[in-house]
Amino acid sequence: KQNLPPEPWRLPIIGHMHHLIGSLPHHGLRDLARKYGPLMHLQLGELSTIIISDPRWAKEVLTTHDIAFADRPVVLTTEIVAYQNTDVVWSPYGDYWRQLRKLMTLELMSVKKVKSFHYIREDECYNLVKTLRQSAGSPVNLSQMIFDTIARIVCRTSFGKGCKDQEEFIDIVKELFHLTGGFDVADVFPSKKIIHTLTGKRQKLESIHKRLDKILSDVITQHPGQHKESNEVESLLDVLLRLQASGEFMLTTKNVKAVTLDMFGGGTDTSSATLEWAVSELIRNPRVLKKAQTELREALKGKERFEEADIQDLDYLKLVVRETLRMHLPLPLLFPRECREACKLGGYDIPVGTKLMVNGWAINRDPQYWANPDSFVPERFRDNPTNVLGSEFEYLPFGAGRRMCPAAVLGIANVEVPLAHMLYYFDWELPNGAKGDDLDMVELFGASVQRKNELYVVMKPHKFAN
Numbered sequence: 001k002q003n004l005p006p007e008p009w010r011l012p013i014i015g016h017m018h019h020l021i022g023s024l025p026h027h028g029l030r031d032l033a034r035k036y037g038p039l040m041h042l043q044l045g046e047l048s049t050i051i052i053s054d055p056r057w058a059k060e061v062l063t064t065h066d067i068a069f070a071d072r073p074v075v076l077t078t079e080i081v082a083y084q085n086t087d088v089v090w091s092p093y094g095d096y097w098r099q100l101r102k103l104m105t106l107e108l109m110s111v112k113k114v115k116s117f118h119y120i121r122e123d124e125c126y127n128l129v130k131t132l133r134q135s136a137g138s139p140v141n142l143s144q145m146i147f148d149t150i151a152r153i154v155c156r157t158s159f160g161k162g163c164k165d166q167e168e169f170i171d172i173v174k175e176l177f178h179l180t181g182g183f184d185v186a187d188v189f190p191s192k193k194i195i196h197t198l199t200g201k202r203q204k205l206e207s208i209h210k211r212l213d214k215i216l217s218d219v220i221t222q223h224p225g226q227h228k229e230s231n232e233v234e235s236l237l238d239v240l241l242r243l244q245a246s247g248e249f250m251l252t253t254k255n256v257k258a259v260t261l262d263m264f265g266g267g268t269d270t271s272s273a274t275l276e277w278a279v280s281e282l283i284r285n286p287r288v289l290k291k292a293q294t295e296l297r298e299a300l301k302g303k304e305r306f307e308e309a310d311i312q313d314l315d316y317l318k319l320v321v322r323e324t325l326r327m328h329l330p331l332p333l334l335f336p337r338e339c340r341e342a343c344k345l346g347g348y349d350i351p352v353g354t355k356l357m358v359n360g361w362a363i364n365r366d367p368q369y370w371a372n373p374d375s376f377v378p379e380r381f382r383d384n385p386t387n388v389l390g391s392e393f394e395y396l397p398f399g400a401g402r403r404m405c406p407a408a409v410l411g412i413a414n415v416e417v418p419l420a421h422m423l424y425y426f427d428w429e430l431p432n433g434a435k436g437d438d439l440d441m442v443e444l445f446g447a448s449v450q451r452k453n454e455l456y457v458v459m460k461p462h463k464f465a466n
């Protein structure tokens with residue numbers, strides 16, 4: 001009897017899922033929204049879901065009704081991996097989440113804290129430069145190198161030098177992304193828990209969780225005070241352990257582990273996908289590539305080794321990253337939300353338990369708000385006050401409202417700094433004399449949206465005029 005938003009025709013049991021077969025979820029949902037409107041209802045298996053596809057409705061659900069939609073749905077994967085959803089991303093809205101969120105914003109992700117890790121980014125980016133120099137002139141798998149560089153930055157930021165199993169940890173995280181990425185039928189039939197057991201996914205997740213937990217336990221046991229001995233900045237784990245010991249925040253060791261895992265879950269795939277897309281777009285747009293390289297090389301004047309502070313005022317580099325995030329949201333549907341208080345949207349009923357997806361990708365490419373939305377034009381941001389959050393919600397790379405990403409500053413730094421290194425030290429070419437237009441831009445919907453085909457590039461060390 002409820003008056004739900006418009007929806008397409010449905011089938012028994014699967015509801016509207018057949019409408020999404022054969023296309024990437026964010027593309028399929030955008031196409032359906034063109035027919036059924038920017039506020040649309042879909043029955044996805046057992047899940048009653050509303051899909052938002054324009055800035056006006058995004059503003060409505062992420063500000064006016066933000067509290068009503070401040071919960072996350074329960075998903076088996078995160079229940080197992082994220083310590084019964086006690087991390088920041090997946091914990092239900094309430095006092096515990098509020099405490100974690102405060103801790104994240106004030107202690108872990110403050111601008112000052114993010115800046116304090118500059119030496120880690122500089123170090124790891126220079127290691128990337130050294131590796132690329134060794135393969136100078138030959139095609140390198142840049143997708144893989146980018147992921148490894150970001151993962152090492154995240155690892156050192158999180159653990160300091162204290163993780164002897166760093167490479168193993170990164171491999172397990174990769175395995176986890178691989179296993180949990182993409183669409184899983186079992187997630188839309190949450191009452192049929194048996195599906196996960198029959199497909200073997202539950203067992204695989206439990207095994208991954210056990211291995212991650214073992215490494216985290218080892219790091220925590222070895223950790224206290226380590227940064228003081230090595231003269232390093234307090235790592236994120238150091239901060240969590242200090243706050244736990246002081247009693248300032250009520251945290252169990254499991255909670256500490258869950259929050260630590262958010263750094264990897266939230267911070268690795270998102271930044272590496274953005275970086276991969278930035279390089280791809282620059283290769284396809286030689287004018288923009290040249291402009292970005294010229295800006296850097298003129299500013300750094302042949303400097304042998306540069307620091308983050310040297311590039312912080314470079315406008316064009318920032319515009320390139322902003323434009324990449326407009327066209328290639330790593331999380332095109334943000335993270336899902338769940339309705340915790342019945343409400344009305346545009347006169348329609350939204351019952352408790354309804355899932356919410358905001359198609360940020362469709363919004364970021366909406367021709368009503370963006371001229372030539374499918375063209376890569378960083379200059380469009382030059383006179384546009386839009387920062388990470390669009391003034392009219394037309395730009396949502398980090399979501400919005402209470403559950404907006406708390407780590408935009410870190411996420412952007414982890415993209416800008418490696419990109420600046422690659423732009424400054426190397427001239428880029430595609431293998432076998434291919435031209436930019438030859439580079440495919442096919443997407444793969446996984447833990448975040450990445451290139452389907454790995455990116456191979458020939459990096460030629462730039463000859464600086466003395």
Ligand code: HEM
Pocket residue numbers: 088089090101262263264266267268270271274330331334335336396397398399400401402403404405406407408410411412415
């Ligand atoms: C380019 C990089 C990144 C992008 C594009 C990104 C994007 C997002 C988006 C779209 C959301 C969902 C917001 C919503 O529901 O409205 C989110 C949430 C979140 N992100 Fe990020 N993120 C990035 C980097 C990071 C990093 C580096 C970390 C951690 C160190 C992180 C931690 C989180 C957490 C903890 C949440 C959940 C917040 C909550 O539920 O209260 N993210 N992010």
